[in-house]
Amino acid sequence: MTAELWQITWFTIAVSALSTALILPLGIPLAWLLARKDWRGKSLVETLVALPLVLPPVATGLILLKLLGRRGPIGGFLENSLGLQIVFTWKAVVIAIAVMSFPLLVRSARIAFEEVSPRLENVARTLGAGPVRVFFSITLPLAARGVFAGSILAFARALGEFGATILVAGNIPGKTSTLSLSIYNEIQLGHDDQAFALLGISVLLAFGAVWFSEWCLNKNRKALR
Amino acid sequence: MVPKQKSEGTPLKIVLQNISLQVGVVQLQIDTTLSGPSTGIFGPSGAGKTSLLEIITGLKKPASAFIQVGDRIMTNTSKHFHLPVQHRNIGYVPQDLALFPHLSVRKNLAYGQQSTPENQPTIAWEHVIEVLEIGDLLERGTTSLSGGEKQRVAFARALMASPRLLILDEPLSSLDETLKEKIVAYLTKIRNEFSIPMLYVSHNPEEIKCLCDEVVHLSQGKIIFQGSPAELLTRKISKFNPR
Numbered sequence: 001m002t003a004e005l006w007q008i009t010w011f012t013i014a015v016s017a018l019s020t021a022l023i024l025p026l027g028i029p030l031a032w033l034l035a036r037k038d039w040r041g042k043s044l045v046e047t048l049v050a051l052p053l054v055l056p057p058v059a060t061g062l063i064l065l066k067l068l069g070r071r072g073p074i075g076g077f078l079e080n081s082l083g084l085q086i087v088f089t090w091k092a093v094v095i096a097i098a099v100m101s102f103p104l105l106v107r108s109a110r111i112a113f114e115e116v117s118p119r120l121e122n123v124a125r126t127l128g129a130g131p132v133r134v135f136f137s138i139t140l141p142l143a144a145r146g147v148f149a150g151s152i153l154a155f156a157r158a159l160g161e162f163g164a165t166i167l168v169a170g171n172i173p174g175k176t177s178t179l180s181l182s183i184y185n186e187i188q189l190g191h192d193d194q195a196f197a198l199l200g201i202s203v204l205l206a207f208g209a210v211w212f213s214e215w216c217l218n219k220n221r222k223a224l225r
Numbered sequence: 226m227v228p229k230q231k232s233e234g235t236p237l238k239i240v241l242q243n244i245s246l247q248v249g250v251v252q253l254q255i256d257t258t259l260s261g262p263s264t265g266i267f268g269p270s271g272a273g274k275t276s277l278l279e280i281i282t283g284l285k286k287p288a289s290a291f292i293q294v295g296d297r298i299m300t301n302t303s304k305h306f307h308l309p310v311q312h313r314n315i316g317y318v319p320q321d322l323a324l325f326p327h328l329s330v331r332k333n334l335a336y337g338q339q340s341t342p343e344n345q346p347t348i349a350w351e352h353v354i355e356v357l358e359i360g361d362l363l364e365r366g367t368t369s370l371s372g373g374e375k376q377r378v379a380f381a382r383a384l385m386a387s388p389r390l391l392i393l394d395e396p397l398s399s400l401d402e403t404l405k406e407k408i409v410a411y412l413t414k415i416r417n418e419f420s421i422p423m424l425y426v427s428h429n430p431e432e433i434k435c436l437c438d439e440v441v442h443l444s445q446g447k448i449i450f451q452g453s454p455a456e457l458l459t460r461k462i463s464k465f466n467p468r
Contacts, residue, residue: 119323122284125310126317127337127386137336141327 004173005194009201012178015090016158019098020151023105027154028147031109032139036118053103057163064096064168092169093176097161101154108153112146113139145217152213159205179205237261237390237422241281242291248276253287253446263416263423265433265454268443274426275320277443278392281424282317283310294390316388316421320395322379324367330378331363337386347387348419356418357381357411373404377411384419391415392424397432409435430458 033039034046052060068075068086078084086092116139124134140147162180169176171185179202186195237260244255253273266274279285281292283299286307292300294315299308316337325333338350354360357377362370370378376396383391396412397405413436416423427433433440434454442450442457450457 117323119319119321120325122282122310123317123319123323124325124336125284126282126313126315127382128311128314129336130309130311138325 005197005201007174008177008179008182008198009205011090012159013205015093015178016097016155019094019101019158020105020155022094023098023102023154024151027102027105027150028109028140031106031147031150032113032135034106035110035113049106050103052100052164057100057161058167060099061096061164061167064092064099064164068092068095068168087168088170088172088176090169090176093165093178096164096168097158100161100164101157104157105150105154108150109143109147112143112150115146116142148216149213152209156206156209159209160202237295238293239264239281239295239390239422239424240291240293241277244277244280244287244290244292246276246280246285246287246290248273248446251446253277253280255446255448257441257448257451259424259439259441261422261424261438262420263425263437263439265437265440265457266424266426266443267428267430267433267440267457269428272443273446274443275394278317278394278424278426281390282315282392283308283313284317297389314386314389316383316386316391318379318383318391318393318396320398322375324370324375324379324382326366326368328367329363330359330365330367330370333367333378333382334363334385337382337384348384350385352418353381353384356414372400373407376400376408380411380415384415384421388421390424391421392426394426395428396425397427397429405432412436430454434458 030045030049034042065087066072068078070076070079070085070087075086078086084091086095120138120142121134124138129137159178160180161178162184165176165178166181166184171177171181173182173185177185179198183195183198183202186192186198239259239261241255241257241259244253246253249271251271251273253276255277266277268274276285280287280290281294281299287300287302289302290300291303292298294313297308297313298306299313300306325336328336334350334353354363357380359374359377359381362374362378367375367378380393380396393412397408400408409432412425415421416436423436425433425436430440434457437454440450440452440454440457441448450460
């Protein structure tokens with residue numbers, strides 16, 4: 001494998017892992033709130049979270065570009081106050097794939113939380129456990145499989161993200177090019193061999209992620225028996 | 226059924242004043258004082274028994290209520306006071322037992338014991354294990370236990386938290402007759418060994434006669450009789466065999 005292929009592969013894995021790690025602390029509490037509580041504005045939040053699943057990825061990318069660009073409300077603020085530039089950098093790649101994979105994590109985690117019987121949580125409360133202990137000792141361990149599967153799904157989605165990323169981060173070789181962006185690039189340039197090598201890596205990574213998730217889930221199932 | 230022995234539970238006044246809550250089509254309306262030490266709550270399905278228990282444990286908030294267990298006020302809606310469930314120290318064994326499936330029997334039992342830092346545990350781990358004969362089950366997963374073993378573990382877990390009151394919601398409803406007799410024997414042991422006041426929900430007057438000192442008969446969310454279990458049984462018999 002050439003140095004360029006290594007760079008693209010590691011860059012893709014790194015940004016995907018980072019984006020998954022970033023959405024976990026936000027996605028898990030949100031999924032729990034959606035599963036267990038009723039609050040004002042819940043439907044609106046539910047819709048907003050699901051939006052990247054139904055919008056064309058390029059449209060999501062365009063929204064992000066407008067928000068994070070130098071003249072955008074968030075991008076402008078970050079550049080003026082912290083001197084931080086987002087668009088067309090690796091940070092934009094992370095944000096784009098985080099936004100695109102966030103709904104998958106929240107959906108899986110929410111279903112997992114809904115499947116935990118509230119009766120178990122209620123009994124834990126009568127045994128003296130406060131809300132935080134109930135969450136970490138009962139709800140989260142019992143929902144762990146679903147939360148984990150959601151994280152893997154989000155990671156796999158991040159690996160393959162294309163539409164939003166290309167708009168907000170561009171396709172700059174060595175800087176923002178991920179596997180899917182590079183495949184597109186190589187096909188455009190007529191480098192079919194390179195494209196197929198990248199395709200092979202993509203298939204291996206996706207296969208590895210799903211296989212690892214299944215392996216962990218089986219292990220978890222055996223432990224629960 | 227095992228013959229009733231003299232109840233050793235500590236008398237504990239449970240004041241249930243002006244309790245009101247709409248549960249589906251039934252309006253729960255309770256105003257009474259229970260003096261136990263072991264009180265049966267009797268009534269058909271849908272009479273509001275489980276809702277009443279959930280109000281006492283704090284799991285359900287009533288529209289109005291004043292609830293006092295011993296010297297501790299649990300709920301006083303006129304002063305917007307609702308003691309959080311985790312501070313009530315009321316042991317609750319629901320109908321489906323709700324054993325934690327991801328924890329071993331030992332960890333299920335320890336869950337209740339660890340959770341009471343503010344209360345000095347009055348019940349010893351070894352004592353519970355011995356009375357309920359669950360020493361051999363400690364390392365097992367809860368999903369591999371038989372029905373009777375699950376019952377005993379659920380009782381033990383509730384006892385480990387040294388509750389001021391133990392609430393059992395139809396603990397025998399899903400068991401066959403042979404197993405029922407065995408579990409009644411264990412419940413009698415619990416009552417006699419640990420001196421914890423009990424609320425025992427059932428729709429079987431025989432069970433209540435075996436285990437309780439007084440009984441409250443609920444129908445359509447209201448108390449239609451309160452007295453001794455023997456009286457309840459007589460009333461039931463005379464109802465079915467009118468002269």
